[in-house]
Amino acid sequence: DVKVTQSSRYLVKRTGEKVFLECVQDMDHENMFWYRQDPGLGLRLIYFSYDVKMKEKGDIPEGYSVSREKKERFSLILESASTNQTSMYLCASSLWDSFNGYTFGSGTRLTVV
Amino acid sequence: AQTVTQSQPEMSVQEAETVTLSCTYDTSESDYYLFWYKQPPSRQMILVIRQEAYKQQNATENRFSVNFQKAAKSFSLKISDSQLGDAAMYFCAFPMGHAGGTSYGKLTFGQGTILTVHP
Numbered sequence: 001d002v003k004v005t006q007s008s009r010y011l012v013k014r015t016g017e018k019v020f021l022e023c024v025q026d027m028d029h030e031n032m033f034w035y036r037q038d039p040g041l042g043l044r045l046i047y048f049s050y051d052v053k054m055k056e057k058g059d060i061p062e063g064y065s066v067s068r069e070k071k072e073r074f075s076l077i078l079e080s081a082s083t084n085q086t087s088m089y090l091c092a093s094s095l096w097d098s099f100n101g102y103t104f105g106s107g108t109r110l111t112v113v
Numbered sequence: 114a115q116t117v118t119q120s121q122p123e124m125s126v127q128e129a130e131t132v133t134l135s136c137t138y139d140t141s142e143s144d145y146y147l148f149w150y151k152q153p154p155s156r157q158m159i160l161v162i163r164q165e166a167y168k169q170q171n172a173t174e175n176r177f178s179v180n181f182q183k184a185a186k187s188f189s190l191k192i193s194d195s196q197l198g199d200a201a202m203y204f205c206a207f208p209m210g211h212a213g214g215t216s217y218g219k220l221t222f223g224q225g226t227i228l229t230v231h232p
Binding site for chain 2: 040043045048050098099107
């Protein structure tokens with residue numbers, strides 16, 4: 001069964017900490033994505049990668065960075081966590097044109113205290 | 114900019130009845146595809162149905178079907194014979210990039226509609 005795996009389901013971090021959210025896919029997909037989900041706002045794209053070492057900012061990249069050193073792994077980094085980054089984070093992957101849609105991970109609910 | 118709008122924050126339906134969730138979008142593209150995703154309480158986003166814009170026939174997957182009206186830029190999801198397991202948040206999604214560009218493949222999502230199914 002094909003999968004996108006997010007390393008943590010729940011995380012609690014302190015303000016100012018550096019936070020790493022990891023995502024791994026086993027489908028040899030070119031594209032990987034990090035979205036943030038907040039009530040009433042739907043899913044908002046943080047960062048997008050269409051190839052190894054390639055990345056593109058989404059709609060809300062401020063306060064985040066990403067790393068894609070290998071095709072199967074896409075990491076989201078919160079350089080200095082703040083309380084307004086408390087949210088649900090969803091990782092997804094797709095073929096280059098997303099013709100068949102995304103495959104999503106199970107999400108990480110991050111709480112910054 | 115390409116946008117997706119779900120105007121119904123919440124909907125409810127009786128078990129075994131039919132419900133329709135609405136979605137409208139805005140694009141200047143002529144060939145594209147659209148998706149409906151389901152997010153149950155378990156949080157795992159699941160692809161429900163996919164529609165290609167060049168196909169006039171509406172897509173159907175078992176109890177799920179779409180009413181795709183290209184001229185009106187409308188893409189609604191109909192759930193027939195609703196079941197308790199259909200209770201979830203539903204998102205419609207649409208590609209935000211232009212064909213051929215490196216941004217192609219990014220999806221933009223609507224705000225979501227929470228569906229409650231009453232026994």
